[in-house]
Each structure stands twice: as C-alpha cells, then as structure tokens.
Amino acid sequence: xxxxxxxxxxxxxxxxRNYLYQLLYKSFGREPDRAFxxxxxxxxxxxxxxxxxxxxxxxxxxxxxxxxxxxxxxxxVEHLRDEYTRLFVGPMEMDAPPWESIYLGEExxxxxxxxxxxxxxxxxxxxxxxxxxxVADDSLALELGFMADLARRSADAxxxxxxxxxxxxxxxxxxxxxxxxxxxxxxxLERLDKTEGRFYPQLAHILDSFLKKDLETVNDLLSEGVHAxx
Numbered sequence: 001x002x003x004x005x006x007x008x009x010x011x012x013x014x015x016x017r018n019y020l021y022q023l024l025y026k027s028f029g030r031e032p033d034r035a036f037x038x039x040x041x042x043x044x045x046x047x048x049x050x051x052x053x054x055x056x057x058x059x060x061x062x063x064x065x066x067x068x069x070x071x072x073x074x075x076x077v078e079h080l081r082d083e084y085t086r087l088f089v090g091p092m093e094m095d096a097p098p099w100e101s102i103y104l105g106e107e108x109x110x111x112x113x114x115x116x117x118x119x120x121x122x123x124x125x126x127x128x129x130x131x132x133x134x135v136a137d138d139s140l141a142l143e144l145g146f147m148a149d150l151a152r153r154s155a156d157a158x159x160x161x162x163x164x165x166x167x168x169x170x171x172x173x174x175x176x177x178x179x180x181x182x183x184x185x186x187x188x189l190e191r192l193d194k195t196e197g198r199f200y201p202q203l204a205h206i207l208d209s210f211l212k213k214d215l216e217t218v219n220d221l222l223s224e225g226v227h228a229x230x
Contacts, residue, residue, distance in 0.1 A: 013217060014155040016048050021148035023048075024207055028088070028098065028200075029141030031081045041068035049210070052217065056209035063202070083197050095195045096188060100138035100180060103187040114138060114180070121176055122146060125153075125169075140188070143181055147173060170218050177215045185211060 023045060026036055039045065046061030070076065087096045104114045118138040122128055127146060128137075150169045157165035189208050192201040 010221065011155070011158055012051070013221070014151070014158050016051050017214060017217065018148065018151040018155050020045075020048055020210060021144060021151045024210065025141060025144040025148045027203055028144060028207075031084050032077060034077055037071045037077065037080075040064065041071060049206070052210070052213045054209070054213050054216075057206075057213060060206055060209075063206075080199050083199055087192070087195060087197055087200055095197070096191045096200075098140040098188065099136050100140075100143065100184045101136065103184040118143065118180060121172070121180070125150065125172060138180075140185070143176075147176065147181070150176070167222075170222055174215065174218045174222065177211060177218070181211055182215065 023040065027040065030036075041064045046064045049057050049060040049064075071080075086092075086094075088094060088098045099115075100118060101114045115136055115138045119128075122137060125146075127149065150173045154166055154169040154173070157163075157169060185204070185208050189201070189204045192204050195201065
C-alpha cells in the first residue's frame with residue numbers, strides 16, 4: 001500500500017509541475033486575455049500552488065482569490081495588456097527587459113555568453129526556438145517554455161515506465177534552475193519591484209518562490225530515486 005501511495009504522490013507532483021510551468025510560460029510569454037486570467041485565478045491553480053507547500057507559496061491561493069474579483073472589472077484586461085507591453089515589450093525603453101543576458105552579461109546586452117549556454121541546453125534536448133536565430137534564446141518565456149517541456153517529458157516518462165528519460169529530464173530541470181533561472185529571475189524581480197506595475201511584480205514574486213520550491217521538489221525526487229511506472 002505504501003508503494004502505491006508513494007507512486008501516486010510522485011505522479012501528482014510531476015503532473016503538477018507540468019501544469020504550473022505551462023501556466024507560468026503563458027503568464028510571461030504573451031499579453032493576458034480573459035481566458036488566461038480565468039485559468040490563472042481558478043481554484044485548480046490555487047490548489048496546484050498549495051500542493052507544493054512551503055511558507056512562501058501558502059498565501060498564493062488567497063491572493064488568486066482576491067485577484068479573481070479584481071479582474072472582473074470591464075477594463076481589467078486592457079490595463080494588464082498595457083502593463084505587459086510597458087514592462088516587457090516596448091516600443092519605448094522597457095521597464096523590465098525579460099532576457100537573462102541583460103542581467104548576467106557584463107554589458108547588459110542581448111546575445112551574450114549566457115545566451116549561448118541557454119541555447120546549448122535547448123539543443124541537448126532537441127529544442128530550438130521557432131524564430132531561431134533571430135530571437136534571443138534566453139527570454140523568460142522561452143526558458144519557462146523549456147522547463148514546461150521538460151516537466152511534460154518527466155510526467156510522460158513516469159507514466160510510460162521510461163526510467164532513463166525520467167532521470168535525464170529531472171536532472172536537466174535541476175541544472176537549468178541552478179545555472180540559469182534562479183540566477184537571474186531574482187534580479188528581474190528587483191527591477192519589477194521598482195516599477196509601477198500592479199500585476200506582474202506580484203506574479204514575478206510567485207514565480208520566484210515557485211522556482212525555488214521546484215528545485216527542492218526535483219532534488220527530493222532525485223534523492224529518493226523516484227522510479228517510473230513499470
């Protein structure tokens with residue numbers, strides 16, 4: 001019975017990681033619309049964050065519940081789109097450019113050494129951005145999309161009994177968190193906290209807490225030697 005329960009918990013964690021990375025990828029990868037806001041503030045999303053545990057994430061369900069009421073305002077989507085554009089898109093100078101190389105590169109420019117390292121991580125798993133090489137590979141959206149893809153592969157591998165792929169993708173996620181996302185997302189968060197944004201700074205705090213907690217989750221799964229279904 002204990003083995004069955006443990007397998008169910010592992011499967012739930014893997015599926016939950018996939019869901020939340022897909023959600024966060026959508027959060028920072030495109031302008032918000034009504035469908036996205038309904039998904040973000042849904043009870044299921046709140047429960048998904050709560051499942052991870054940890055003090056930093058325990059208030060997320062309550063925040064999403066408040067946000068659900070706030071986003072019912074008729075002009076809410078338009079205001080959030082304006083905030084997204086001002087922070088991450090332009091055409092004027094962006095308040096919080098969403099690229100790793102801006103925060104880790106010596107000159108604060110795109111296409112630095114960190115960009116090439118990110119690209120190599122993608123290639124290792126057979127991935128390249130659709131608009132390669134015209135886009136910087138190290139945007140927050142692309143990096144979260146990569147993590148979402150790894151999370152999906154991990155969940156699929158567990159379900160199909162592919163132990164090698166499960167181990168490979170969990171290790172890939174761990175390495176990408178420690179070598180990339182967790183090095184620069186806190187710096188992006190500092191920049192966002194200095195802006196007049198009302199929605200995305202809070203969302204970035206949730207992202208930062210989630211990434212730190214996910215690293216704990218992945219390390220726990222690896223240290224426990226989680227096995228794929230036979």
